[in-house]
Amino acid sequence: MSQAEVSPAEVSRTEVSRTEASAAVGAGPRRQTAAGFAALFRSELWLTFRRTRTIALLGILAVLPVLIGVVVRIETGDSSNGGGPAFIAQVSQNGLFLVFTALALALPIFLPMTVGVVAGDSIAGEAATGTLRYLLVAPAGRTRLLAAKFTAGLVFCLAATMAVVVAAVATGAALFPLGEVTLLSGDTIGLGAAVVRAVLVAGVVALSLSGLVAIGLFISTLTGSGIAAMATTVGLVITVQILDTFPQLHAIQPFLFTHQWLSFGDLLRQPMHWDNVLQNLGLQALYVAVFGSAAWARFTSRDITA
Amino acid sequence: MTTAPHTEQARGRVAAVGPTPAAAPDDVIRTSGLTKRFQGGQLAVDGLDLTVPRGSVFGFLGPNGSGKTTTIRMLMGLIAPSSGVATVLGAPMPQSVGAVLPRVGALIEGPALYGFLSGRDNLARFDAADPTSDPRTRARRVTEALDRVGLTAAAGKKARAYSLGMKQRLGLASALLQPRELLVLDEPTNGLDPQGMREIRALVREVAAEGTTVFLSSHLLDEIEQVCTHAAVMSKGRLVVQGTVAELAGRAQxxxxxxxxxxxxxxxxxxxxxxxxxxxxxxxxxxxxxxxxxxxxxxxxxxxxxxxxxxxxxxxxxxxxxxxxxxxxxxxxxxxx
Structure with a gap:
């Protein structure tokens, strides 16, 4: 209201107030700025982590290593018999191994489930509540909105992985001895070097989920129901992992996005085996390219009637 | 009509203060042969030729299901026309969404909010979606918009606790986060009590007096008569008539x-x-x-x-x-x- 009534003298005082005053009466269009462009990405991150749901998912992921740690601690005598999940035998010798055990347990089910919820809901959830139409008339720009959603999805992957890692380190340090780490290849490295490996592994695990983010985003552009998109994405993860266990399907298995997920164990050898890890990351990049393009093609051409 | 002087006043002010009013095209919205046929074959909008002059308060009238909202969605670039052309602020839609929409405020088919965010945070979110809006002035503009629709007291409350009337006001506030050339309001008084309706109408007149063209859809005839200078009537996807409200009412002397x-x-x-x-x-x-x-x-x-x-x-x-x-x-x- 007030800007339309600014007197000419006040208008000429600064450039900013002149632009605003002329816009008030409907003259010049405003320019897009870098800060303005980036604002949606920041807003998207802020929105993701403001949701109670996100915090609850991260909480569940953080409880997992605590549970494993406690179980191993109670059953220490039997854990060295070679059964159970990967790396679990090493946990009682060195608490840091709880990180790898927890990641190996979380990666097939819990991590993709949380990522499926966040990625699947990204566009469909906004469509279901109607906020999508207000974002688009703001105008967010469909490509920019999709990019912001994808970025927030990737950051969530990292946050989810870190939730597991941090809880595992804390639990491991509390319940088990720390110290020199004996790798899977039998070599021994110092604690500092082992922590670097743990960070590296966490990064690889987070990136392993990027293909799933793209798939979830694509599914999210297909429907106006957040629940349907989440359920489909999580269902797909489970289906793909079942397919990965059929020996008859070994020809297509290298192309399943879950196939090389557990290859991060190769980084716990001396020297590190990068072949499968790189193959995994390459495959994730392929999935991001294919499903990212599909999501873009679908979203930029779709009628928004919700 | 009591609103006519407002429009004249608005025009005068645009001419006096605006730097290049003459260069701007006179029609804020212009469609020709605009048609939307949905996938099921349903013809929602059929060959619409609509002209909204700059500075008008334009009433877009028709019963529920007559194609008003579909038209508005096409004007806002949310859905693509099956055929025909829609021009908003001189540029074709939906191709020019990025250049046109920062100058347009819109309330489409009722408000939609993030229930877990406060009213203030909702506005900040929608403002962040506009790449032309300045993050440094965001807090101030959000406060002003809240004040303007009378929501200052409820600004910190979660939006899910808002009444329908409050949600409607918050939707209006998000349309008023920036000075706009065009305000598109789809059924803005839906769900409001009579007092709320009066306040919204007063706000519409105020915004129009600042030189903003207002495109107001409604199925309430007396609402259009009270605030609009121009009107168009839709029926079954077709434009029945358009003109000044005085002309239209004159047809039924x-x-x-x-x-x-x-x-x-x-x-x-x-x-x-x-x-x-x-x-x-x-x-x-x-x-x-x-x-x-x-x-x-x-x-x-x-x-x-x-x-x-x-x-x-x-x-x-x-x-x-x-x-x-x-x-x-x-x-x-x-x-x-």
Whole structure:
């Protein structure tokens, strides 16, 4: 209201107030700025982590290593018999191994489930509540909105992985001895070097989920129901992992996005085996390219009637 | 119409303060042959030719299901037309969404909010979506917008706790985060109590007085009559008529109605007093009251009485947009099948 009534003298005082005053009466269009462009990405991150749901998912992921740690601690005598999940035998010798055990347990089910919820809901959830139409008339720009959603999805992957890692380190340090780490290849490295490996592994695990983010985003552009998109994405993860266990399907298995997920164990050898890890990351990049393009093609051409 | 001076005032101010008003095209919205056929084959909008002049408060009128919202969605680039052209602020839609929409504020099919965010955070979120809005002035603009719609006290409350009226206001606030050239309001008074409706109308007039063109859709005829300078009427996906509200209401002029058993004598008196288009019934006759004003009305009644006509009833029934609508479409103002 007030800007339309600014007197000419006040208008000429600064450039900013002149632009605003002329816009008030409907003259010049405003320019897009870098800060303005980036604002949606920041807003998207802020929105993701403001949701109670996100915090609850991260909480569940953080409880997992605590549970494993406690179980191993109670059953220490039997854990060295070679059964159970990967790396679990090493946990009682060195608490840091709880990180790898927890990641190996979380990666097939819990991590993709949380990522499926966040990625699947990204566009469909906004469509279901109607906020999508207000974002688009703001105008967010469909490509920019999709990019912001994808970025927030990737950051969530990292946050989810870190939730597991941090809880595992804390639990491991509390319940088990720390110290020199004996790798899977039998070599021994110092604690500092082992922590670097743990960070590296966490990064690889987070990136392993990027293909799933793209798939979830694509599914999210297909429907106006957040629940349907989440359920489909999580269902797909489970289906793909079942397919990965059929020996008859070994020809297509290298192309399943879950196939090389557990290859991060190769980084716990001396020297590190990068072949499968790189193959995994390459495959994730392929999935991001294919499903990212599909999501873009679908979203930029779709009628928004919700 | 009481709103006419506002428009004149608005135009004057644009010409006085705006740097290049002459360069701007005069029509804020222009569509030609705009058509939308949905995938099921349903024809929602059929060959729409709409012109919204700059500075007008334009009422977009029609029953529920007549294609108003589909038209607005096409104008806002949310859905692509099947054929035809839509031009908003001189640029084709949906191709020019990025350049046009920062200058447009919109409320489409009711408010939609993030229930887990406060009213203030909701506005910050929608403002962040606009790449042309300055993050440094965001907090101030959000505060001003909240103040303008009277939500300052509830700004920190979670939006899910808002009443429908408060949500509607917050939606309006998000349309007013920036100075706009065009404000598109789809049924802005839906769900509001009479007091809330009055406040929204006052706000619309205020915004229009600043030089913003307002495009207001409604299925409430009296709402359009109260705030709009221009109007268009939709029915079953087609544009029935458009023009100034005065013109449209003029199509359904008031009629003078006389109830009497002495129809023939009354008719003679009315003809002498230049009442035209006379229609007679058994005990009733009516005619166009163009030449009759408040002063001549009692004299006309006296003339009837002195001519020995037994006047049982006498009065002018005012013409409304509703009469115009019924006259134009030959149907009631119900939900279109």
């Amino acid at each position: 008031g009629r003078l109605v006389v109830r009497t058993p002495d129809v023939a004598a009354a008719r003679d008196v009315l003809v002498q007093h230049r009442v035209t288009d006379l229609r007679t019934d058994e005990a009733r006759l009516d005619g166009l009251a163009t030449a009759v004003d408040e002063e001549s009305l009692p004299r006309l009644c006296a003339a009837l009485v002195s001519a020995g006509v037994r006047v049982h009833g006498f009065g002018v029934e005012r013409g409304t947009l509703e009469d115009a609508f019924v006259a134009l479409t030959g149907e009631g103002f119900d939900v279109a099948g």
